[in-house]
Amino acid sequence: MRQTLKSLDAELLFTETYKKYKDASKSIRELECLKVQLPTMLRPMKDNDLLAGRIEYNTIGFHHIVYGEGTSDEIDRCGYCYDLGRVKEKLNSSNIDEEYERLVEDMCDFWETENTNYKARQAFSATMKYAAPTDDWVNESAIIHPLYRIAEFQVDHEKLIQVGIPGLRKEINNGLKKAKKYGRNKDFYTGLNGALDLILYAWDYYIKDINRQLKAADITVDKAEELHEIKNTISNIKNNKPATFREALQLIWIFNIVAGITDFNRMDVVLGDLYVNDRNNDIITEEKAIQLLTSLFKLIDQLYGRNSRVILGGVGRWNENNADEFALIAMEATKRAGGMFPQTSLRYYEGMNSCLMDKALDLLGTGLTFPVLYNDDVNVPGVEKAFKVTREVAEDYSFFGCGEFILGHRSLGTPNVIINMPKIVEVTLNNGVDLLTGDVIGLELGNLNDFKTFEDFFAAYDKQIKFFIEKAAKIQEQIYKTLNEEGSFLLQSMLMSDCLSKGKAALDGGIQHLGGTIETYGNITTSDSLAAIKEAIYDKKTFSAEYLLEMLNDNFKGFEKERRYLLNISKYGNDEAQADRMAARVHEHICNITKKQNQNTCLDSFLVVEINNSANTTLGKFTAATADGRLCRTPLSNANGPVQGMDTQGITALINSLTQMRCDIHAGIAQNFKFSKKLFNKERNKLKQLLYTYFDLGGSQCNISVVNKEDLEKAMLEPEKYQNIVVRVGGYTARFVDLEQGVQKDIIGRTIY
Template sequence: MDNSNMWIKHKNNRSIKEQVDILVKLTETHKKCIGLPKSKREVEFLKILYPASIRNLEIGDKFIGKTDYSAVGFGCVTSTSGVGYFFHKHKIDELKNNTKDKELLEKINLVEKYWCDKDTQENFRKELKKSNPEFFKKFAKNDNYSCVVCGFSRLSGMQLNYNKLLDLGVNGLKKSILSRNKDGKNDFYRASLEALDLFLDIANHFEIETRKLAQSLIGDKLEREEVLKVSNCLKEIKKGEKPKSFREAIQLTWLYGVVAGVVNYGRMDDYLGEYLLDDLNNDKLTEKEALDLVKSFWKMIAWRKTVMNGRVTIGGKGRRNEKAADKFAMIAMEATRINKDLEPQLTLRIYENQNKKLLEKGLEVISEGCTFPMIYNDEVNIPSVASAMNVSLKEAEDYVPFGCGEIILCGKSVGTPNVLINTLKALEVTLRNGYDRVNDVSLGYNTGKIEDFDTFDKLLEAYKTQLKIHIEELAKAQRLSYDVMKENCSFIYVSLLIDDCIEKGKELLSGGARHLGGTLEVYGNINSANSLTAIKKIVFEDEKINLKQLVHILDRNFNGFEEIRNELLNAPKYGNDEAEGDLMASKLHEYVCMCIKESAKDIGLDSFLAVVINNHSNTIWGRTTLASADGRKKGQFMANGNNPYNGTDINGPTAMLNSLTKLKTDIHAGSVQNMKFSRSMFKNHINIINQLLEVYFENGGSQLMITVVDPKELEKAYNNPTNYRNLIVRVGGFSARFVELDRQVQKEVMERTLYE
């Protein structure tokens, strides 16, 4: 899901003139470097972008790294800035609206004229239209999600090998490059060395600025001392050597990630744990000081407001020093409990022999109203990832979720979800031979007239064909998104910390990444399965109505047909541990996932996998999806992830969790399971909760996201938002303050089953 429309804008820290001056310099640099190798051009561009885009230290912060993004820039994802070389027309318009200076307006217009056709996202759309005009007609209406499919060009989910950065230091990375670039001719190597020098220059710049700030704080000894600690930290980092302290390790990884444009942070306990334990053991830090550092770090991550990102993973198999990692994990969870922010999205991996205190602490934090940590089961996920991605079990130990729940190999793979499908909309157009009544055009494929479906199996085959054609075209679009990006971008800072780019001397999208994969976001699958079950029973088995009559009723949104709607609502539903409803969901899940998985070889990717993760797209896409045969009305939200449709799981939490475990986990790259408990249930019956989770994970449960609220609390917040500003809920693959959500999304969350 592209969340650029969810940006929460920070007030830019610079004057209009300063912003325009940077835009002019970026434009002149890009124009001047147009004929240079792409890696060299990128570095020259980044030299203008940084450190100019990074704010000076703000009083109270313990780290440098708050960033302002202008109308033109370079990045990986839309959640903070843009993809590759980006251009944001709305920010240009803001600048125009905020100045009457004719000279500045003239400069802004020149910048706009140059960049209007150079945005990476728009270039992807142009190339898609050129290469596949018929599919583009079905694809192009993604602004309001009124079609079956849509997609983007982006590099989401990159999680870097910070162990390599901390083990080698910047100087060590440079030595690694120099040892391979013996003839000095490799463009990527040469640009990489310049990029690393630029990074050290950035550290040097802010070391000087923070020292100036400290000198200005003569009257405030405590603040001055804190600022000097930041300055001294940057002084060490600019030397390029390995960090010597926990604070240095945090600042180095954070600043590097900011410059690289990444918004997820990998297995943080693995790469920071040893620094923490060493400082504690050598009395360089007290536990309180360490907690304060992590709390401040968490605030920096939360400040970015990436909404659907900000993942930090703790726990799990394969960590280098479990004792040290566990120490960091416990402090990380305590910082999350105290801060109660929406980011970082703390993710706890568990396995059978892991320190039990980690899960106990995690459940304690959740019980206090936090939606973190999310819990992932290594016993299921490691073999599942190995199978789905065709990698070894050892490599699969480095799996990490990103964004809304997609899974990637930390520091080893690319798996950005650049294409999306609404399977319920696909069923809708199948019933109308490709025709979409919402847009009054053909947005699907001609897979048969309604009269042709005289058996359920014929309808099912037509639906599968509809899905398969869309998936095959989406796979090509995913490949095209990479080709468009690699044509103009090196993503050089990302490439340097993704295996095996340095070893091969290639950027990550040009053959450098060890595993080049992609993912396809799947929505509507549970409603589709429930609809198929209802059609099978009501139309073909019980013969209450025929298929043509059903489509007529759905087109009229059940108006005048409440009796039939009740029949459809009462048909078997997934989520009750009953064979009929669960079997259809399992079969559809497997078909969709395998269809996506098998298309990887056709587009030259190491893997191409489904991700059944819902953010708020189940609500957005539901708005333009007609009434469905499961009894859902037109415009209503769809089920969230693999969860049962709201209110249809009526046999209790054990039955619901049993249904979840029937969906195969080794054929996709991530799915989302949400549960909502009352506070009294979670706090007063924690033994029951523990038993419930233990059985679920033993039976093959892969993941769980838990929200704890009081009965009626959401309804009260819906009606009186000013009294519930700090109420946090799990939406899908991300958390949000309930009162800040779209009203329809609020209703979807409210209507989920609450276990009391």
């Protein structure tokens, strides 16, 4: 193992190693590459760190998710990853000779066709490529776009704490003995053993780092004492399972950064007992535990960003009282950390300790957007039915990324395809044609004037949806297949059920439940548009089909009066039966078609997620004017919420609309609520009853932002004065001033209650 000497030495050494082991088994190749990769990624502790563990991901390497240094920007690459943009940045920022530059150029040429993304794309069939003609969803128009990733492994941290590194080593060695005895794949276990050595290498790195810091001439007594405590913690867990809260926290953090794991799942269940035991026995104070968690959350905010989740609360916790005590200090640490991440989330259920909700609302009232609230009384039975699992398994559900549901360490559920729903309506209206490019991108089934009834039109829309969803499922399946061919994901598979017992990697049949999901965007823009078409063209015959098509083609230029008519047609979010029925129909239609795709693939489940982020704004730029009155290239609706500003009848009407959506046919649905500071903080009892009513009626989840519209508008004009405003974009949080202007306008346009 060697340290980086020049800016791209790490990448050159990795490439050299990959070539050397290119024809070895995937487990051995991955291990050898990780052995040269990890030492170049570890970084020293900083002054205020109370836990050892910092990392910087390389521009080329074997990763599960890649992040840009110092940012929360996710690069959708997985397996053997190649980021040409960052390679060039490194190259341009270095003073190197021509020979070194030539080596780097050769390396880039090699990875151009050797990276896993490229291989996955090349494996697509002709019809898959037709359905998804471009990978660049940020800059190019299409109905569906593939994403090449495993969005998150939710590993079994509880097992990690229960057995420690020695226990994992023992289980791996037992598996290796059986593999040798029965002629099974011993390379997988050999790779796992080597991967465990990487964890130990990280321990040794940080012990040396601490020893170096202890020699500093200006070190204070308090700092030296803290460093000795960290060093002792690391030394204790090298050869033993964790015995204290601090040891468990340190082990989880080091494992996660080495493995590239960004989520912490049900942290209160994992750490609650150790925390309460240590506190009751004077091993740790409540204040010190909060300080440790605050340090962890600051590290997450700096290194991982928006994809990191800490989940608290929920039914099915076997240590509920201890878990509740941990949940309270975790929320306090969220407040003190003051960052945007991790995405602390609270699973609510009837009968839950009321102190948890009170603490959650206190945090939200300060302007934080955490914790995100989930309703177990709806979600647990929903997961049970949608995933077809037992109640016990469903109770251990969690979520990742922007809010996609997953079965903890038992499943994968990566969304590897996104779909622009209003674009489906657009091509159905225009014989498969993309109005913004003139290209045929959908099925050629006729124009609006070819459909005699609304049900004829909807039947054509149904055919378009089925075509693209079928291809989306095949794309999901192929990406998993390619990723499995490329690597075993050793560090991640190690703590996924049942990989060790089966002797198989997660994507190789080791995991209990292999699922996939598809991100849908603009669902309510779609349903409002369909409702408008039904009323204006077919029911009341206000316009002819040709006249509506002309309006949409011209982006309503010269048709202002007609546009106002369309805008005034019943809209979702106002407790109006016509619009709500269409929204529920669109929701159930796409969900039911999607979940049937497990019959045509190797996937145990394939489900819709309506989690939404800023993609509704991005995809809106490639979508023509829509029949609900929306103008060309403007944002689509976000998640399952109403079109921006169209909920005009108050919060109770909105809640009645939101709860019309079935929650047992999808894998995650997000709802954004913007509340004024006055309502949220000065009328707290009313606010609590409002939220409880929403949950009682069947609300699945809510993302809450407590802001004033005036402050948001001022922040657009003078961003330097409003750096502290954070908002929920959809499935993630961001500083308002850091958002692209179109996203800012989208958020301002949402109704504040």
